[in-house]
Amino acid sequence: MTYKNNALLDASLMLGRAATSVSPWVPSVGPMRAKDIKKSWLQKQLASGFAGAELLSTSLIGGDFGTTDRQRLGLEWNEIGKRAGLPSVVFVKSTPKTASSRLMVGPLKMASNEVQFYRTARHFLGDEAPKVYASNIGLGARFLLVLEDLSERGCQTFSLADEAPLSHLRGMMIALASLHAAFWESPKLDNELAWLDRERFRPGFKMMMAVHRRFRQRFINGKELAAKEVCQLADVLTEYEDEVISVREQGPHTLVHGDTHLGNTYILNDGRSGLLDWQIAHRGQGLREVAYFMGTGAPIELRRQHEKDLLALYIETLREKGVVIDLDLDEAFDIYRFWLAYGWDAVQLTRNWEGLQSRESMDRSWERINAAVEDLDVAAAVKQRVLKAR
Incomplete structure (x- = not known):
């Protein structure tokens, strides 16, 4: 039997993921969009190894959206955080805003695939990919990645x-x-x-x-x-x-x-x-x-x-x-x-x-x-x- 004969099974699996993706709400733990990021959550992700470092404020700098939502987030740290070299800007890639975009990302497991890469493979590499600071994954194309803002290195x-x-x-x-x-x-x-x-x-x-x-x-x-x-x-x-x-x-x-x-x-x-x-x-x-x-x-x-x-x-x-x-x-x-x-x-x-x-x-x-x-x-x-x- 060739792979063509299994197309019906493939379609049924994708249909289940599609239904979750187009749903306007699914249960989740933690932020799935840049606007949902809490200061306390981000400080824990970025500064847990730096005693006394405190994230004073965050601000959305700007971004765009398409198959995913992409935003730059400005971070203001106290002096300890600054001396530790914690990032002043991060790039946040997260859940697509529209049901139509989630309908592409969810059934093809694109969101979970990228989160898996950053969680399990990224640390084996050098500059072949941006650095990752935090990640979160949910159902139906819901996800969030906090990445290095490459513009800081003249990208x-x-x-x-x-x-x-x-x-x-x-x-x-x-x-x-x-x-x-x-x-x-x-x-x-x-x-x-x-x-x-x-x-x-x-x-x-x-x-x-x-x-x-x-x-x-x-x-x-x-x-x-x-x-x-x-x-x-x-x-x-x-x-x-x-x-x-x-x-x-x-x-x-x-x-x-x-x-x-x-x-x-x-x-x-x-x-x-x-x-x-x-x-x-x-x-x-x-x-x-x-x-x-x-x-x-x-x-x-x-x-x-x-x-x-x-x-x-x-x-x-x-x-x-x-x-x-x-x-x-x-x-x-x-x-x-x-x-x-x-x-x-x-x-x-x-x-x-x-x-x-x-x-x-x-x-x-x-x-x-x-x-x-x-x-x-x-x-x-x-x-x-x-x-x-x-």
Whole structure:
């Protein structure tokens, strides 16, 4: 039985989470939105190890909301707290304001996934993710994270439409390799990180694959105009779908961020790069992240000129971090080409799902990933790896 046959069970589980998510109220313990944070709760979370430190006041500085509520919170400490270096500003990410947003976050377990990452995995990393000060989780997409405010360290963030410099592409290869090395084939994956799902078992996976198939059909039927290499890829991904998923689930495994598009990355003032929004972290192959970031986020000419060097930097950094990897650059590049297909499938779904990203961002990502598919004969790479795995 293939995963397609289990779509009904997947849908029923999601339906239960959806009902809790759209409910205007569910029982909870502790704050689930920035406006609900009590001074006493925050002081306990941030200053329990600093005798005499007192949080005098808090103030909402500003923020925005979308799939989650995002606010900056100003903190005023007494002199002991200031001398201890306790933060004067924190970033609070919390429960989506609208039922429609909770309906996306809840059934896909995006909120609980991110809280789990910060509770169990974050402390193994360096600057690959923001620091976490406090977390809370409830039912139906209710959650709260108190994170480091990266603007305090001169952080630069990106939209998907931005032109990333080569320095950031290099920084991301180092950041991704550092992340993956920390959990590469690690016993942690079966112990404290056992909550990480394999791709096939991620919430909503079966339903999302059905949507992918439906949107791919537009290219197969000629309803979407695209280069022949792009249409061939849509055809190959549909014809060999079960086998493609099986190849994607092969090892070596590590913790993967899951959504390494340019808009989820940043540069600190010291030049180091990192990742935001860990809502779909799961267990999988590291080269998936490299291909997704490069294929959708790297300016086309920079990718063409430097992608092999950047891939080599990723592999070199893995080895420097202690990973024993028997993989030469040519084989790594073939795997990279295979994983570009995932990036294409992700972008073609997002551009057809109105409201997930701005049109400008989608147009730029679509242009980049299609160029990669054409340049590198990605359809042939997918078919080659599938047949090799038989």
